[in-house]
Amino acid sequence: MNEFNEYFKSAFTVDNVIFGFDEGDLKVLLIKRGEEPYQGKWALPGYFVYPNEDLDAAAKRVLEELTGLRNVYLEQVKTFGTVNRHPFGRVITVAYFSLIKISHYTIQPSSIARKAKWHSIAEVDGLAFDHDEILEACFNRLKWSVRSRPVGFELLPPKFTLTELQHLYEAILETDLDKRNFRKKILSMDLLIDLDETQEGVAHRPARLYRFDPKRYEQFLAEGFNFELKEGKKKEPLKKKQTKEEVASSN
Amino acid sequence: MNEFNEYFKSAFTVDNVIFGFDEGDLKVLLIKRGEEPYQGKWALPGYFVYPNEDLDAAAKRVLEELTGLRNVYLEQVKTFGTVNRHPFGRVITVAYFSLIKISHYTIQPSSIARKAKWHSIAEVDGLAFDHDEILEACFNRLKWSVRSRPVGFELLPPKFTLTELQHLYEAILETDLDKRNFRKKILSMDLLIDLDETQEGVAHRPARLYRFDPKRYEQFLAEGFNFELKEGKKKEPLKKKQTKEEVASSN
DNA sequence: TCAAAAGTGTTCTTATTACACCCATGG
DNA sequence: CCATGGGTGTAATAAGAACACTTTTGA
Numbered sequence: 001m002n003e004f005n006e007y008f009k010s011a012f013t014v015d016n017v018i019f020g021f022d023e024g025d026l027k028v029l030l031i032k033r034g035e036e037p038y039q040g041k042w043a044l045p046g047y048f049v050y051p052n053e054d055l056d057a058a059a060k061r062v063l064e065e066l067t068g069l070r071n072v073y074l075e076q077v078k079t080f081g082t083v084n085r086h087p088f089g090r091v092i093t094v095a096y097f098s099l100i101k102i103s104h105y106t107i108q109p110s111s112i113a114r115k116a117k118w119h120s121i122a123e124v125d126g127l128a129f130d131h132d133e134i135l136e137a138c139f140n141r142l143k144w145s146v147r148s149r150p151v152g153f154e155l156l157p158p159k160f161t162l163t164e165l166q167h168l169y170e171a172i173l174e175t176d177l178d179k180r181n182f183r184k185k186i187l188s189m190d191l192l193i194d195l196d197e198t199q200e201g202v203a204h205r206p207a208r209l210y211r212f213d214p215k216r217y218e219q220f221l222a223e224g225f226n227f228e229l230k231e232g233k234k235k236e237p238l239k240k241k242q243t244k245e246e247v248a249s250s251n
Numbered sequence: 252m253n254e255f256n257e258y259f260k261s262a263f264t265v266d267n268v269i270f271g272f273d274e275g276d277l278k279v280l281l282i283k284r285g286e287e288p289y290q291g292k293w294a295l296p297g298y299f300v301y302p303n304e305d306l307d308a309a310a311k312r313v314l315e316e317l318t319g320l321r322n323v324y325l326e327q328v329k330t331f332g333t334v335n336r337h338p339f340g341r342v343i344t345v346a347y348f349s350l351i352k353i354s355h356y357t358i359q360p361s362s363i364a365r366k367a368k369w370h371s372i373a374e375v376d377g378l379a380f381d382h383d384e385i386l387e388a389c390f391n392r393l394k395w396s397v398r399s400r401p402v403g404f405e406l407l408p409p410k411f412t413l414t415e416l417q418h419l420y421e422a423i424l425e426t427d428l429d430k431r432n433f434r435k436k437i438l439s440m441d442l443l444i445d446l447d448e449t450q451e452g453v454a455h456r457p458a459r460l461y462r463f464d465p466k467r468y469e470q471f472l473a474e475g476f477n478f479e480l481k482e483g484k485k486k487e488p489l490k491k492k493q494t495k496e497e498v499a500s501s502n
Numbered sequence: 503t504c505a506a507a508a509g510t511g512t513t514c515t516t517a518t519t520a521c522a523c524c525c526a527t528g529g
Numbered sequence: 530c531c532a533t534g535g536g537t538g539t540a541a542t543a544a545g546a547a548c549a550c551t552t553t554t555g556a
Contacts, residue, residue, distance in 0.1 A: 004262070007299040008340055011258040012332070048258040051341050055332035079330040079345050081263070081306035089259055090302050092345075094330050163508075180510070181546070204507040205553035228477070230546065414535075431537070432519070439517095455533040456526035481519065 010090040014059040015046030015131065016074060017095060017138035018067075019121075020102035021155040024164075026121045026171040027102065028135060031066055031113035037087045038128030044135065045113065046093060059096040067116045068108030074098045077141050078134075085130050093129075097138040099154035146172050148224045150191060153212045159195060161207035162186070177229050185229060191216045261341040265310040266297030266382065267325060268346060268389035269318075270372075271353035272406040275415075277372045277422040278353065279386060282317055282364035288338045289379030295386065296364065297344060310347040318367045319359030324405075325349045328392050329385075336381050344380075348389040350405035397423050399475045401442060404463045410446060412458035413437070428480050436480060442467045 018029040030042045045066040049058040059074045074096040081092035102118060109116035124135060145151070151172065152165055166182050186192065192210040199206040269280040281293045296317040300309040310325045325347040332343035353369060360367035375386060396402070402423065403416055417433045437443065443461040450457035 004299065004339055006302065007262040008260055009302065010261055010263060011255070012261060012263065012343060048255070049332070051257065051260065052334055054334055055330065055343065076329060078327060079306065081300070081345070083303055083305055088255055092263060092306065094332070094343075161508085178547080179508090180548085183509085184511095185545085199508095201555085202507080203555045204505075205509080207508055226479070228545085412535085429520080430535090431521085434536085435538095436518090450535095452528085453534080454528040456535045458535055479518090 010092070011088075012049050012055075013046050013086075013091055013093040014049055014055065014062055015044040015093050015095050015134055016059060016063045017044055017077070017097040017135055018063070018069070018072070019097065019099045019138075019142060019155070020118055021168050021171065022102045022118065024167045024171065026168075027118040028121050028124060029067060029069075029107070030117060030119050030124070030127070031109060032115040032117070033128060034112050034114040040114075041128040042119070042124075042126075043128035044095075044131045045116065047112070048091075049094075055094055056096075059094070063098075066110050066113045068110075069100065069105055072098050072100055077138050080130055080134055082130070093134070095134045095138060097141060099142075099151065101155060101157065103157065142172055143174075147227050150212070150217055150220045150225075150227075153214075153217050159197070159209040159211055161199065161209060162192075163207060165210075181229055185227070189216075189220075189225070191220065261343070262299055262339075263306075264297050264299050264337075264342055264344040265306065265313050266295040266344050266346050266385055267310060267314045268295055268328070268348040268386055269314070269320070269323070270348065270350045270389075270393060270406070271369055272419050272422065273353045273369065275418045275422065277419075278369040279372050279375060280318060280320075280358070281368060281370050281375070281378070282360060283366040283368070284379055285363050285365040291365075292379040293370070293375075293377075294379035295346075295382045296367070298363070299342075300345075306345055307347075310345070314349075317361050317364045319361075320351065320356050323349050323351055328389050331381055331385060333381070344385070346385045346389060348392060350393075350402065352406060352408065354408060393423055394425075398478050401463070401468055401471045401476070401478075404465075404468050410448070410460040410462055412450065412460060413443075414458060416461075432480055436478070440467075440471075440476070442471065 016029075020027045020029065029045065031045045033039050033041050033043050045063055047058075047062040047066065049055060053061070056074070056076070059076075060072070063072060063074070064070050075098065077095045077097050079092055079094045083090065085091065085093070107116045107118075121135075121139065125132065127135065142151075146169065152160075152168055155168055156164060162183055163179075165186065166177055166179065169182070170177055191213055193213050195209045195211060197209045199209065267280075271278045271280065280296065282296045284290050284292050284294050296314055298309075298313040298317065300306060304312070307325065307327070310327075311323070314323060314325070315321050326349065328346045328348050330343055330345045334341065336342065336344075358367045358369075372386075372390065376383065378386065393402075397420065403411075403419055406419055407415060413434055414430075416437065417428055417430065420433070421428055442464055444464050446460045446462060448460045450460065
């Protein structure tokens with residue numbers, strides 16, 4: 001077994017991409033690193049996997065330690081392993097993603113994470129390590145997964161309007177959707193329960209409130225479905241904020 | 252950096268799930284292990300990643316070293332990392348999958364791989380390590396990916412009949428498909444070129460031969476599509492060969 | 503009375519399903 | 530002449546796309 005010793009000098013980490021939705025905006029939870037490397041930089045909440053710890057368990061533990069979030073369902077997305085991605089040595093990282101209700105959780109950053117904060121996904125850039133790339137891969141995964149299973153239960157408050165749900169889909173898919181077709185489709189799925197309540201205190205006609213039917217939701221999670229609506233015109237793509245010139249010339 | 256030393260005692264490997272198609276049967280390439288652990292057992296072709304080697308590069312190298320296969324496009328699927336999956340220590344493995352034309356390649360097993368051989372996927376069981384689980388995950392990925400992008404160029408001979416293509420889809424999806432609907436759909440995609448040739452020497456009406464239009468094929472690979480045809484009755488599920496009793500009682 | 507967002511239906515087009523018989527060849 | 534797999538069409542249904550005006554509320 002001597003001949004293999006040289007291989008046992010590497011480490012692995014897990015990194016978590018936690019998506020939330022708030023104020024019509026898709027967000028991702030980042031920590032400000034409290035230690036080297038990349039001290040003081042924003043990064044995905046991640047850390048080394050313990051020698052006697054399964055990968056999935058490590059992802060859960062690390063998330064809780066860094067942000068205080070517990071009982072979050074995490075799904076493995078992809079492993080990143082270029083040679084020099086970590087200054088301390090050979091470290092590959094397994095990326096996980098999840099969706100949570102922002103208002104539902106209190107974020108409590110640990111000392112390793114000096115701060116933990118939600119960032120609008122469009123504004124994130126210049127993260128530590130290769131975390132920009134990891135975030136992009138997980139966002140793409142989210143976009144895909146939205147087409148074949150329900151999303152929203154994890155991201156919206158318990159009572160929500162159809163417009164809020166539509167805005168969530170639009171934020172994830174980075175498109176505009178037709179209001180009537182969206183409603184027709186989502187209502188025909190028998191996934192929403194009409195609460196017979198309406199918004200209050202809004203300066204316009206108050207919207208009906210809905211909640212998800214948990215049984216149907218679970219069922220769709222297990223079986224999948226096909227949610228495709230032709231995209232309207234594309235929203236501005238992620239990243240790279242436009243200059244004023246570009247905005248002007250894009251008319 | 253001392254505090255991190257304990258993390259740098261792990262290793263990682265890559266494992267390749269190579270699918271092929273032959274005699275109407277979906278196959279997977281396995282090696283017979285020539286060294287410990289699991290010496291003499293069938294396993295996926297995989298090995299340790301070198302300290303200075305990117306993951307994707309390692310997958311390519313390992314595949315070539317063990318089987319002689321070169322220039323195979325490999326796609327990362329999932330990472331497996333339970334604590335005791337490898338008897339030598341903490342080793343996580345990154346699984347890759349690919350599709351190739353069996354007849355197109357000559358398999359040349361290395362000394363580490365005493366043999367390399369194609370196995371019908373339904374008959375594979377009892378592989379080394381957690382490779383049964385890895386194979387299953389990759390097979391599921393293949394099933395999924397078949398619905399959103401073309402498959403066959405990598406698995407079929409340059410000239411093939413529509414029935415052969417249909418059998419390929421049926422083998423992957425483990426279903427039966429309606430002949431007329433399959434043909435209508437696949438032909439309407441403008442993906443196949445009719446060669447104006449027919450089979451020879453078959454004891455029935457000879458079938459027309461087709462080839463893929465490489466341009467369209469690339470285009471679909473890049474953009475994806477939606478290939479869904481309602482499944483006929485399910486074929487027997489993978490694994491667990493039926494006993495005679497079960498066969499008898501299933502009438 | 504105005505601004506702002508909610509809510510609502512129909513027509514057109516396209517895709518999917520279900521389904522059964524004749525054809526060409528080799529043995 | 531028979532066994533084998535090749536090849537073909539249509540009608541019914543379902544799903545998706547396009548599209549504009551009225552309603553309700555608070556300010």
